[in-house]
Amino acid sequence: MSGFTIIRLALRSLWARRMTALLTILSIATAVMLFAAVESIRQGARTSFERTITETDLIVGARSSPINLVLYSVFQIGNPTNNVTWATYEEIAARPDVGWTVPISLGDSHRGYRVVGTTDAYFAHYRYGRSQEIALADGVLFDDLFDVVLGAQVARELDYRVGTTLTLSHGLGATSFVNHDDKPFRVTGVLAPTGTPVDRSLYVSLGAIEAIHMGWQDGTPTPMSRLATPERLRQMRLTPESITAILVGAKSRVQTLRLQRDLNRYASEPLQAVIPGVALSQLWNIVSVVERALAAIAGFVVAVGLIGILTSILTSLNERRREMAILRSVGAKGRHIVALLVSEASLLAMIGAGLGIALLYGGLALFRPLLEARFNMGGIARVPGLYDLGVIAVVTGVAACLGLIPALLALRRSLADGLSVRF
Amino acid sequence: MSAEPVLSLQDVTFGYAPGDTLIDIDRFCVAPGESVFLRGASGTGKSTLLGLIGGILVPRSGRISLCGTDLTTLSGAKRDAARVDHLGIIFQQFNLLPYLSVLGNAALPCRFSARRRRRLDMSPDTAARKLVTALGLTDRELDRPVSELSVGQQQRVAVARALIGGPDLIVADEPTSALDHDNRDRFITLLDAQRKRFGSSLLFVSHDATLAGHFDRAVDMAELTGPEKAQAA
Numbered sequence: 001m002s003g004f005t006i007i008r009l010a011l012r013s014l015w016a017r018r019m020t021a022l023l024t025i026l027s028i029a030t031a032v033m034l035f036a037a038v039e040s041i042r043q044g045a046r047t048s049f050e051r052t053i054t055e056t057d058l059i060v061g062a063r064s065s066p067i068n069l070v071l072y073s074v075f076q077i078g079n080p081t082n083n084v085t086w087a088t089y090e091e092i093a094a095r096p097d098v099g100w101t102v103p104i105s106l107g108d109s110h111r112g113y114r115v116v117g118t119t120d121a122y123f124a125h126y127r128y129g130r131s132q133e134i135a136l137a138d139g140v141l142f143d144d145l146f147d148v149v150l151g152a153q154v155a156r157e158l159d160y161r162v163g164t165t166l167t168l169s170h171g172l173g174a175t176s177f178v179n180h181d182d183k184p185f186r187v188t189g190v191l192a193p194t195g196t197p198v199d200r201s202l203y204v205s206l207g208a209i210e211a212i213h214m215g216w217q218d219g220t221p222t223p224m225s226r227l228a229t230p231e232r233l234r235q236m237r238l239t240p241e242s243i244t245a246i247l248v249g250a251k252s253r254v255q256t257l258r259l260q261r262d263l264n265r266y267a268s269e270p271l272q273a274v275i276p277g278v279a280l281s282q283l284w285n286i287v288s289v290v291e292r293a294l295a296a297i298a299g300f301v302v303a304v305g306l307i308g309i310l311t312s313i314l315t316s317l318n319e320r321r322r323e324m325a326i327l328r329s330v331g332a333k334g335r336h337i338v339a340l341l342v343s344e345a346s347l348l349a350m351i352g353a354g355l356g357i358a359l360l361y362g363g364l365a366l367f368r369p370l371l372e373a374r375f376n377m378g379g380i381a382r383v384p385g386l387y388d389l390g391v392i393a394v395v396t397g398v399a400a401c402l403g404l405i406p407a408l409l410a411l412r413r414s415l416a417d418g419l420s421v422r423f
Numbered sequence: 424m425s426a427e428p429v430l431s432l433q434d435v436t437f438g439y440a441p442g443d444t445l446i447d448i449d450r451f452c453v454a455p456g457e458s459v460f461l462r463g464a465s466g467t468g469k470s471t472l473l474g475l476i477g478g479i480l481v482p483r484s485g486r487i488s489l490c491g492t493d494l495t496t497l498s499g500a501k502r503d504a505a506r507v508d509h510l511g512i513i514f515q516q517f518n519l520l521p522y523l524s525v526l527g528n529a530a531l532p533c534r535f536s537a538r539r540r541r542r543l544d545m546s547p548d549t550a551a552r553k554l555v556t557a558l559g560l561t562d563r564e565l566d567r568p569v570s571e572l573s574v575g576q577q578q579r580v581a582v583a584r585a586l587i588g589g590p591d592l593i594v595a596d597e598p599t600s601a602l603d604h605d606n607r608d609r610f611i612t613l614l615d616a617q618r619k620r621f622g623s624s625l626l627f628v629s630h631d632a633t634l635a636g637h638f639d640r641a642v643d644m645a646e647l648t649g650p651e652k653a654q655a656a
């Protein structure tokens with residue numbers, strides 16, 4: 001009697017009860033799909049998150065907390081505490097160990113989306129995911145003082161396209177009472193989706209930020225500001241006095257740490273230089289409590305699914321006493337009865353888990369274009385990997401162990417029943 | 424008979440509960456080729472006795488031998504092997520696994536016993552087909568799910584299963600109680616003719632004394648075990 005024959009018997013027996021078997025398989029499949037989905041999205045989200053900004057060696061800003069700096073300069077969350085003077089920016093940019101710099105100026109918004117004042121260097125140097133560059137979906141980068149480039153989500157949600165005109169609001173809130181109505185901007189380009197905060201930003205030139213605040217004092221316009229018409233402003237050379245943050249690329253990676261130390265001890269003003277990867281990891285660890293709770297819940301769902309297998313086999317035992325007696329009468333040994341029920345539990349679990357993984361990756365493949373438009377999906381696997389095989393193996397193994405319970409019960413019963421078929 | 428009995432019981436006692444003895448048999452044998460009718464009222468322990476012979480139940484004391492092998496000295500797994508090697512078992516009804524085909528059911532003992540398989544000079548499926556055909560099932564019935572067969576047809580498949588690979592002893596536990604009178608006689612005649620072809624002995628258990636005429640010998644459960652056995656011996 002080979003194990004193969006027992007498995008064939010188990011399959012036949014399951015097929016004869018295919019309705020209940022199918023339901024059990026589906027419950028396991030759903031549970032495993034959920035679990036694997038949480039896991040792969042968890043892993044993927046972490047990778048994607050940590051790759052929100054790559055290849056920038058340091059983010060430099062006024063001294064506050066590293067996480068705060070990353071939050072406002074990269075994630076457009078929270079408020080900058082202080083600024084960095086333009087003179088300092090120029091000094092840093094001129095350092096021999098600095099390869100490139102991107103100035104960032106924050107403080108204005110449009111209908112809740114933040115406006116980033118920067119230069120062309122931003123688009124040249126910003127990288128996310130696996131070294132992906134920011135690309136234009138439509139139009140061109142800003143050229144004129146009153147040009148604006150939109151992140152993908154801004155354009156989608158507000159239904160803007162190249163040629164749309166819009167005005168900026170002073171401050172970062174969604175409802176600002178102080179507006180720059182007198183200086184309308186024209187959309188010249190829309191960026192392709194990145195799945196990063198870039199999608200939720202509007203980009204203008206540094207000069208534009210200066211221009212709209214020309215004649216302002218302490219965050220409110222003075223009568224002077226009305227003199228600054230767009231035409232006049234275009235004639236002026238607009239250099240900011242200060243900016244909010246600087247993205248820095250070191251000449252060579254190995255110099256990063258020394259550069260960071262130097263900038264943190266900057267003499268003329270208190271600065272702070274942060275390695276984005278490190279700060280992003282720290283940030284993730286704060287968020288990951290939720291993530292771990294999710295994983296635990298998904299684990300429990302799988303446990304419930306496995307108990308479902310146990311229940312379905314236990315309830316089937318009564319009506320299968322005859323089956324066991326017949327098998328015993330034709331020579332099935334005790335271990336065959338045990339093997340039959342254990343393999344039944346394992347088969348249900350294996351088929352269920354396999355189906356769950358297949359459904360997950362099928363679903364991911366199907367919805368990938370949709371998801372990619374909104375999230376940075378670079379970190380999420382495309383095909384089942386070792387981890388998923390491991391999930392199938394563990395679920396099958398646990399089911400086999402659980403299967404021992406009904407198996408031993410059936411064995412004891414078949415001994416008590418002897419060779420009689422009672423019903 | 425001089426040949427070694429296929430089945431012999433000596434001083435066998437058995438009871439389900441510790442204090443109470445259901446079976447107490449001094450001596451009972453079935454010779455090779457012999458057919459024995461075992462009659463007994465309901466609840467006298469006939470099915471229990473079959474459990475003992477089949478090696479699923481273990482006697483409290485005494486010896487039970489199948490073809491010279493003492494079952495009581497064997498391990499559980501060896502008793503299981505001895506059962507399928509030497510016995511063909513037919514139940515009262517519901518003999519078949521609903522999820523196997525007619526031939527799958529009939530060939531089942533060959534899946535568990537190399538000895539039964541070896542005694543065939545053809546594949547188990549061919550042997551099963553020959554047997555069920557000899558027992559009067561048509562090709563059309565072979566392809567039907569077993570649950571759609573009549574009770575009489577199912578019992579004949581059970582006979583085929585008991586006979587395949589020519590075991591030494593066929594044990595039938597009231598196989599005819601679900602059949603009408605005509606079918607019952609026809610079934611017993613068929614069973615007897617087929618088992619003779621294989622040279623298997625037959626132990627036929629029933630509470631219906633009118634069947635006794637079909638067999639070489641009739642034994643009453645009450646004489647074998649219980650209070651009346653002293654008089655019978």
Ligand SMILES: Nc1ncnc2c1ncn2[C@@H]1O[C@H](COP(=O)(O)OP(=O)(O)OP(=O)(O)O)[C@@H](O)[C@H]1O
Nearest residue numbers: 416417439445464465466467468469470471472630
């Ligand atoms: N597994 C068991 N545990 C305890 N007692 C049992 C068990 N099986 C049978 N008995 C008892 O043993 C006695 C004999 O039962 P058994 O089934 O052997 O009778 P039987 O002669 O085959 O009866 P029938 O003709 O009705 O089939 C009965 O009193 C029954 O209640």
Ligand SMILES: [Mg+2]
Nearest residue numbers: 420469470596
């Ligand atoms: Mg009985």
